[in-house]
Amino acid sequence: MKTDLPIYLDNNATTPVDPEVFEAMAPYLQDKFGNAASRSHAYGWIAEEAVDYAREQVAKLIGARTQEIIWTSGATESDNMAIKGVARMYGMTDAEKVMIDALAKGYVDGTIPNAADILPGRFGRLDFESIAEKGAFEVFKSRGDHIITLPTEHKAILDSCKRIEKDGFRVTYVPVKANGLVDLEELEKAITEKTIIVSIMMGNNEIGVVQPVKEIGELCRKHKVLFHTDAVQAIGKIPVNVDEMNIDLMSLSGHKMYGPKGVGALYVRRRNPRVRVEALIDGGGHERGMRSGTLNVAGIVGMGKAAEVAHKKLEAEKARTTELRDKMWTRLQEELDELYLNGDEKERLPGNLNISFAYVEGEALMMAIKDCAVSSGSACTSASLEPSYVLRALGVGEDLAHTSIRFGIGRFTTEEEVDNAVELVIAKVKKLREISPLYEMAKEGVDLSTIEWAAH
Amino acid sequence: MAYDEKLIDHYENPRNVGTLDKADETVGTGLVGAPACGDVMRLQIKVNDEGVIEDAKFKTFGCGSAIASSSLVTEWVKGRTIDYAKSIKNEEIVEELSLPPVKVHCSVLAEDAIKAAVTDWETKQTKQTEAPAVENQEAAQE
Numbered sequence: 001m002k003t004d005l006p007i008y009l010d011n012n013a014t015t016p017v018d019p020e021v022f023e024a025m026a027p028y029l030q031d032k033f034g035n036a037a038s039r040s041h042a043y044g045w046i047a048e049e050a051v052d053y054a055r056e057q058v059a060k061l062i063g064a065r066t067q068e069i070i071w072t073s074g075a076t077e078s079d080n081m082a083i084k085g086v087a088r089m090y091g092m093t094d095a096e097k098v099m100i101d102a103l104a105k106g107y108v109d110g111t112i113p114n115a116a117d118i119l120p121g122r123f124g125r126l127d128f129e130s131i132a133e134k135g136a137f138e139v140f141k142s143r144g145d146h147i148i149t150l151p152t153e154h155k156a157i158l159d160s161c162k163r164i165e166k167d168g169f170r171v172t173y174v175p176v177k178a179n180g181l182v183d184l185e186e187l188e189k190a191i192t193e194k195t196i197i198v199s200i201m202m203g204n205n206e207i208g209v210v211q212p213v214k215e216i217g218e219l220c221r222k223h224k225v226l227f228h229t230d231a232v233q234a235i236g237k238i239p240v241n242v243d244e245m246n247i248d249l250m251s252l253s254g255h256k257m258y259g260p261k262g263v264g265a266l267y268v269r270r271r272n273p274r275v276r277v278e279a280l281i282d283g284g285g286h287e288r289g290m291r292s293g294t295l296n297v298a299g300i301v302g303m304g305k306a307a308e309v310a311h312k313k314l315e316a317e318k319a320r321t322t323e324l325r326d327k328m329w330t331r332l333q334e335e336l337d338e339l340y341l342n343g344d345e346k347e348r349l350p351g352n353l354n355i356s357f358a359y360v361e362g363e364a365l366m367m368a369i370k371d372c373a374v375s376s377g378s379a380c381t382s383a384s385l386e387p388s389y390v391l392r393a394l395g396v397g398e399d400l401a402h403t404s405i406r407f408g409i410g411r412f413t414t415e416e417e418v419d420n421a422v423e424l425v426i427a428k429v430k431k432l433r434e435i436s437p438l439y440e441m442a443k444e445g446v447d448l449s450t451i452e453w454a455a456h
Numbered sequence: 457m458a459y460d461e462k463l464i465d466h467y468e469n470p471r472n473v474g475t476l477d478k479a480d481e482t483v484g485t486g487l488v489g490a491p492a493c494g495d496v497m498r499l500q501i502k503v504n505d506e507g508v509i510e511d512a513k514f515k516t517f518g519c520g521s522a523i524a525s526s527s528l529v530t531e532w533v534k535g536r537t538i539d540y541a542k543s544i545k546n547e548e549i550v551e552e553l554s555l556p557p558v559k560v561h562c563s564v565l566a567e568d569a570i571k572a573a574v575t576d577w578e579t580k581q582t583k584q585t586e587a588p589a590v591e592n593q594e595a596a597q598e
Contacts, residue, residue: 361494363519367459367467378494378519387494399491435473435523437498437515438491453490 006373007417011351011410012205012233013375017302018258018411024305025260028298036295037286047297054304061307062231062250063241064267070277070287071300074264075232077280078251079156081266081291082228083147083199084164085277086249088122090196090226092143093168096123097136104131144194147171150182151393153201154230156251161199170194179344180209180394188219197226197249203234206377206390206406207343208352210234217246226275232256232264236310237318237350242267248275254299258411259306263299266291313411321351321409324418328407329353335426338442342377342391342404351409356391356400359439360432365405368428372421377404399448459520460554466524471531474513476500481584484577486569495522495562499529499569503577507538514569521559525549525566533570541574 008016017025028050036051038044055066072078103119106112107128115128131139147164149157151173161171172190177183182200191198198220203210213229220227228249231240236257242250250267254260268290269275283292310317332339338358354377357365362378377388378401387401396404405425409418433439438448459467478485482503489496495518502511512530516523528549533541549555549563 359517361518361522364467364523367464367520397492398494402491402494435470435515436517437487437496438517440475440515448491453492453496454488 006371007413007421008373009407009409009413009417009421010373010375011408011413012208012256012349012406013408014255014261015258015410016412017255017260018306018309020309021259021302021305025298025302028301032297034297036297037284047295050301051295051297054300054307057304057311058252058265058307061235061240061311062252062267063243065270067288068242068267068270070266070268070290071295072264072266072291073262073293073296075154075230075251075253075256076156076264077291078253078264078266079154079199079230080160081277081280082249082251083157083160083197084280085290086197086226086228086275087147087164087167087169088278089276090143091145091169092140093145095168097140100126100131100140101136104128104136108132141193144192144196145169146192146194146196148174148187148190148195148198148225150174150176150200152176152180152204152207152390153199154205154232157199157201157230176393178395179347180204180207180342180390181344181347182211182216184212184215184219187216188223191219191223191225195223195225197228199228199230201233202229202231202240202250203237203349203352204343204390205233206388207354207394208233208348209343210238210347210349212347213247214245220248221246226273233349233352236307236314237321239314242269248273249277252303254303254306257303257306257310259303260299263296263303265303317411318350321411321413324409324413324415325351325353325407327415328409328418328422329355331422332426336429340396340400342394342396351413353407353409354404355407356396356404357429358400358403359436359442360403360429362403362405364432365403365425365428368432369421369424371424374408375406377406378402463521463524463553463555466527466553467520470514470523470527472511472513472527472534473515475515476502476511476513481580482577484573484575484580486572486574486576488568488572489518489565491517494518495565497522497526497565497569499526499566499573501533501541501570501573501577503538509533509536509538509541518562518565519559521553521555521562522565524553525555525562526569528552529566529570538574538577541570544570 032046034043034047036047055069058069059066103115107115165171174187174190200211200216202213217227226248230251232253248269252265254263277290279290281292286292340356342354362376377391391401476483484501486499497516499514501509504510512534514526514530516526546563546567
C-alpha cells in the first residue's frame with residue numbers, strides 16, 4: 001500500500017514493529033491465545049513457554065539472567081516501579097522514624113499499650129524495648145530516605161520522584177553540564193549515607209546524550225547505593241551489559257526497539273546484591289509477586305523477538321545510523337549558519353540529532369517540513385507553553401529552546417530519505433529566516449539581548 | 457493538529473513579507489513579542505497624506521499561526537485607513553483563521569503589532585507638526 005505519509009524521522013518517540021517481530025507475535029493473538037498463568041492445560045503451557053523464551057531473549061541482549069526480567073506494561077510503569085518500589089522497600093522517612101520512636105516510647109512507658117496494633121503492618125513486628133532504648137533513628141540508620149536523579153530525566157522518573165517526595169522522601173537533582181552529561185564529581189558529592197538509589201537515564205530521549213553509565217555504576221557500587229537506569233532509548237542501539245555496568249535496575253520498552261507498544265520490562269538484579277522491589281500492582285502474584293496482572297503474551301513475544309533482532313543487528317545498525325546522522329549534521333552545517341547542536345556531539349545515541357535553528361520557531365519549521373515527521377522542544381507544540389525542560393536544564397536559552405527540532409533516524413530510515421529531509425530542512429529554514437525579523441536584526445548586527453522585549 | 461486551510465495558505469504563501477524604512481516619517485513600525493516567548497512580530501505600515509495605508513510589510517518569528525496572523529493583518533490594512541487599522545480586533549483574526557484556543561495569543565500579538573505600528577506612525581506625525589525642525593536638531597545633539 002502506497003501512502004502519502006511523511007518521512008518518519010521521529011524514532012525517539014516510537015518505532016515501527018519489525019516484520020520479523022510481527023510474524024513472531026501473530027500466532028499468540030490467534031491460536032496460541034492462552035493465559036500464561038493457566039497451569040492446567042496446554043494453552044497455558046504454550047503461553048508460559050513463549051513468555052519464558054522472550055525473557056531469555058531480552059536477558060541475552062543485556063547480559064542478565066532470565067529470572068531478572070519482570071514484564072510490565074511499558075517503561076513508564078518500569079520507572080515508577082523502580083523509584084517507588086525501591087523507596088518503599090528500602091527507605092524509611094524521618095516522619096516514619098519519629099512515629100516509630102513515639103510508639104516505642106509509649107509502649108514502654110505504658111501510655112500506648114496497643115502500639116503494635118497502631119504501627120502500620122508494613123514495618124513488620126518491631127522490638128519496641130530496644131527501639132525505646134536506642135531511638136528509632138539509631139536502630140534504622142541504615143534505612144535511608146534519599147534519591148538522586150537528574151533534571152533531564154524522563155517525566156516518568158521525575159514525576160515518580162515528586163510523588164514520593166510528598167511521602168517524605170528527599171530527592172536531589174544533580175545539575176548536568178552544558179553538554180547534557182552528568183558531572184561525576186557532583187554526583188559523588190550528592191551521595192549521602194541516606195541515599196537509597198541513584199536513577200540516571202542511559203540515553204536521553206530528547207537530546208540523545210549517553211551518560212557514562214559504567215562510571216556511574218562503579219560509583220554507586222562503591223557507596224553501596226542501588227543504581228537504576230532508564231535504558232529505553234539506548235537498548236538495541238548501543239551495547240549494554242548489566243554486570244559490566246553495575247546496573248541494579250533497568251527500564252526497557254518494547255516500542256522503542258521495533259517491538260509493540262504496551263509492553264516493557266524492568267530488570268531487577270537477583271545477585272550481588274539481591275534487589276527487592278515493593279509491588280505497585282497487586283493481584284494474582286504474577287512475576288514473582290512484583291507485578292500482578294495477566295501477561296500480555298503476544299506483546300511479550302514481540303518484545304523478546306525485538307530484542308533478538310536488535311542483538312543481531314546492533315553493530316551494523318549502530319554504524320549505519322551514526323553515519324546517516326553525521327552526514328545530516330555535516331550537510332546542514334554546510335548550508336546554514338547559526339545552528340546549535342543540543343547535547344554532546346560524541347556521547348550521543350547513534351540516530352539522534354537535536355538542533356536549534358536560531359531565529360526560526362520550531363513549530364513553524366515543523367509545519368514547513370510537513371513531509372518529515374519530527375518533533376520540537378518548542379513550547380508551541382505543547383499545551384504547557386513552556387519550552388523543553390531538558391534544554392532548559394542544559395542552560396539553553398528560552399529563545400533557542402523554541403527553535404529546536406529533534407531528528408530520530410531509525411532502522412527503517414533510508415539514506416535517500418535522509419538526503420531528501422536534509423534538503424527540505426535547508427530550503428525551509430532559509431525561507432523562514434527570510435521572514436524572521438530576528439534573523440534580519442542579527443544580520444544587521446543588532447544584539448538581540450540588548451532589546452527590551454515585552455514578555456507576553 | 458489540523459489547521460484551517462486559510463491559515464495554511466497564509467503560512468505557506470505569506471503576503472507582504474518585507475521591510476520598510478523605519479526612519480521614513482510616513483512609516484510606522486510595531487515590534488512586539490519576545491524571543492523567549494517564541495513569538496516576535498514586526499509589522500510596518502506606510503501611510504499617505506490622506507491617512508490611507510499604501511503599503512504594509514511584516515516579518516515574524518513564531519509558529520505557523522503567528523506568521524499567518526501577521527500576514528492576514530497586512531492584507532487587511534493595505535489600502536485601508538488608519539482608523540480601520542485601529543479598529544482591528546483579535547477576535548476577527550481568530551475567526552478568519554479558525555485559530556484553536558492555544559493559538560489565540562498569536563491573534564492578540566497581531567492586534568498589538570498593528571496598534572503599535574499605528575502608534576509609532578502617529579507619534580512621528582505629532583512630532584512633525586508640533587516641533588519645528590531646528591528644535592529637533594538640537595534634541596538630536598543633546
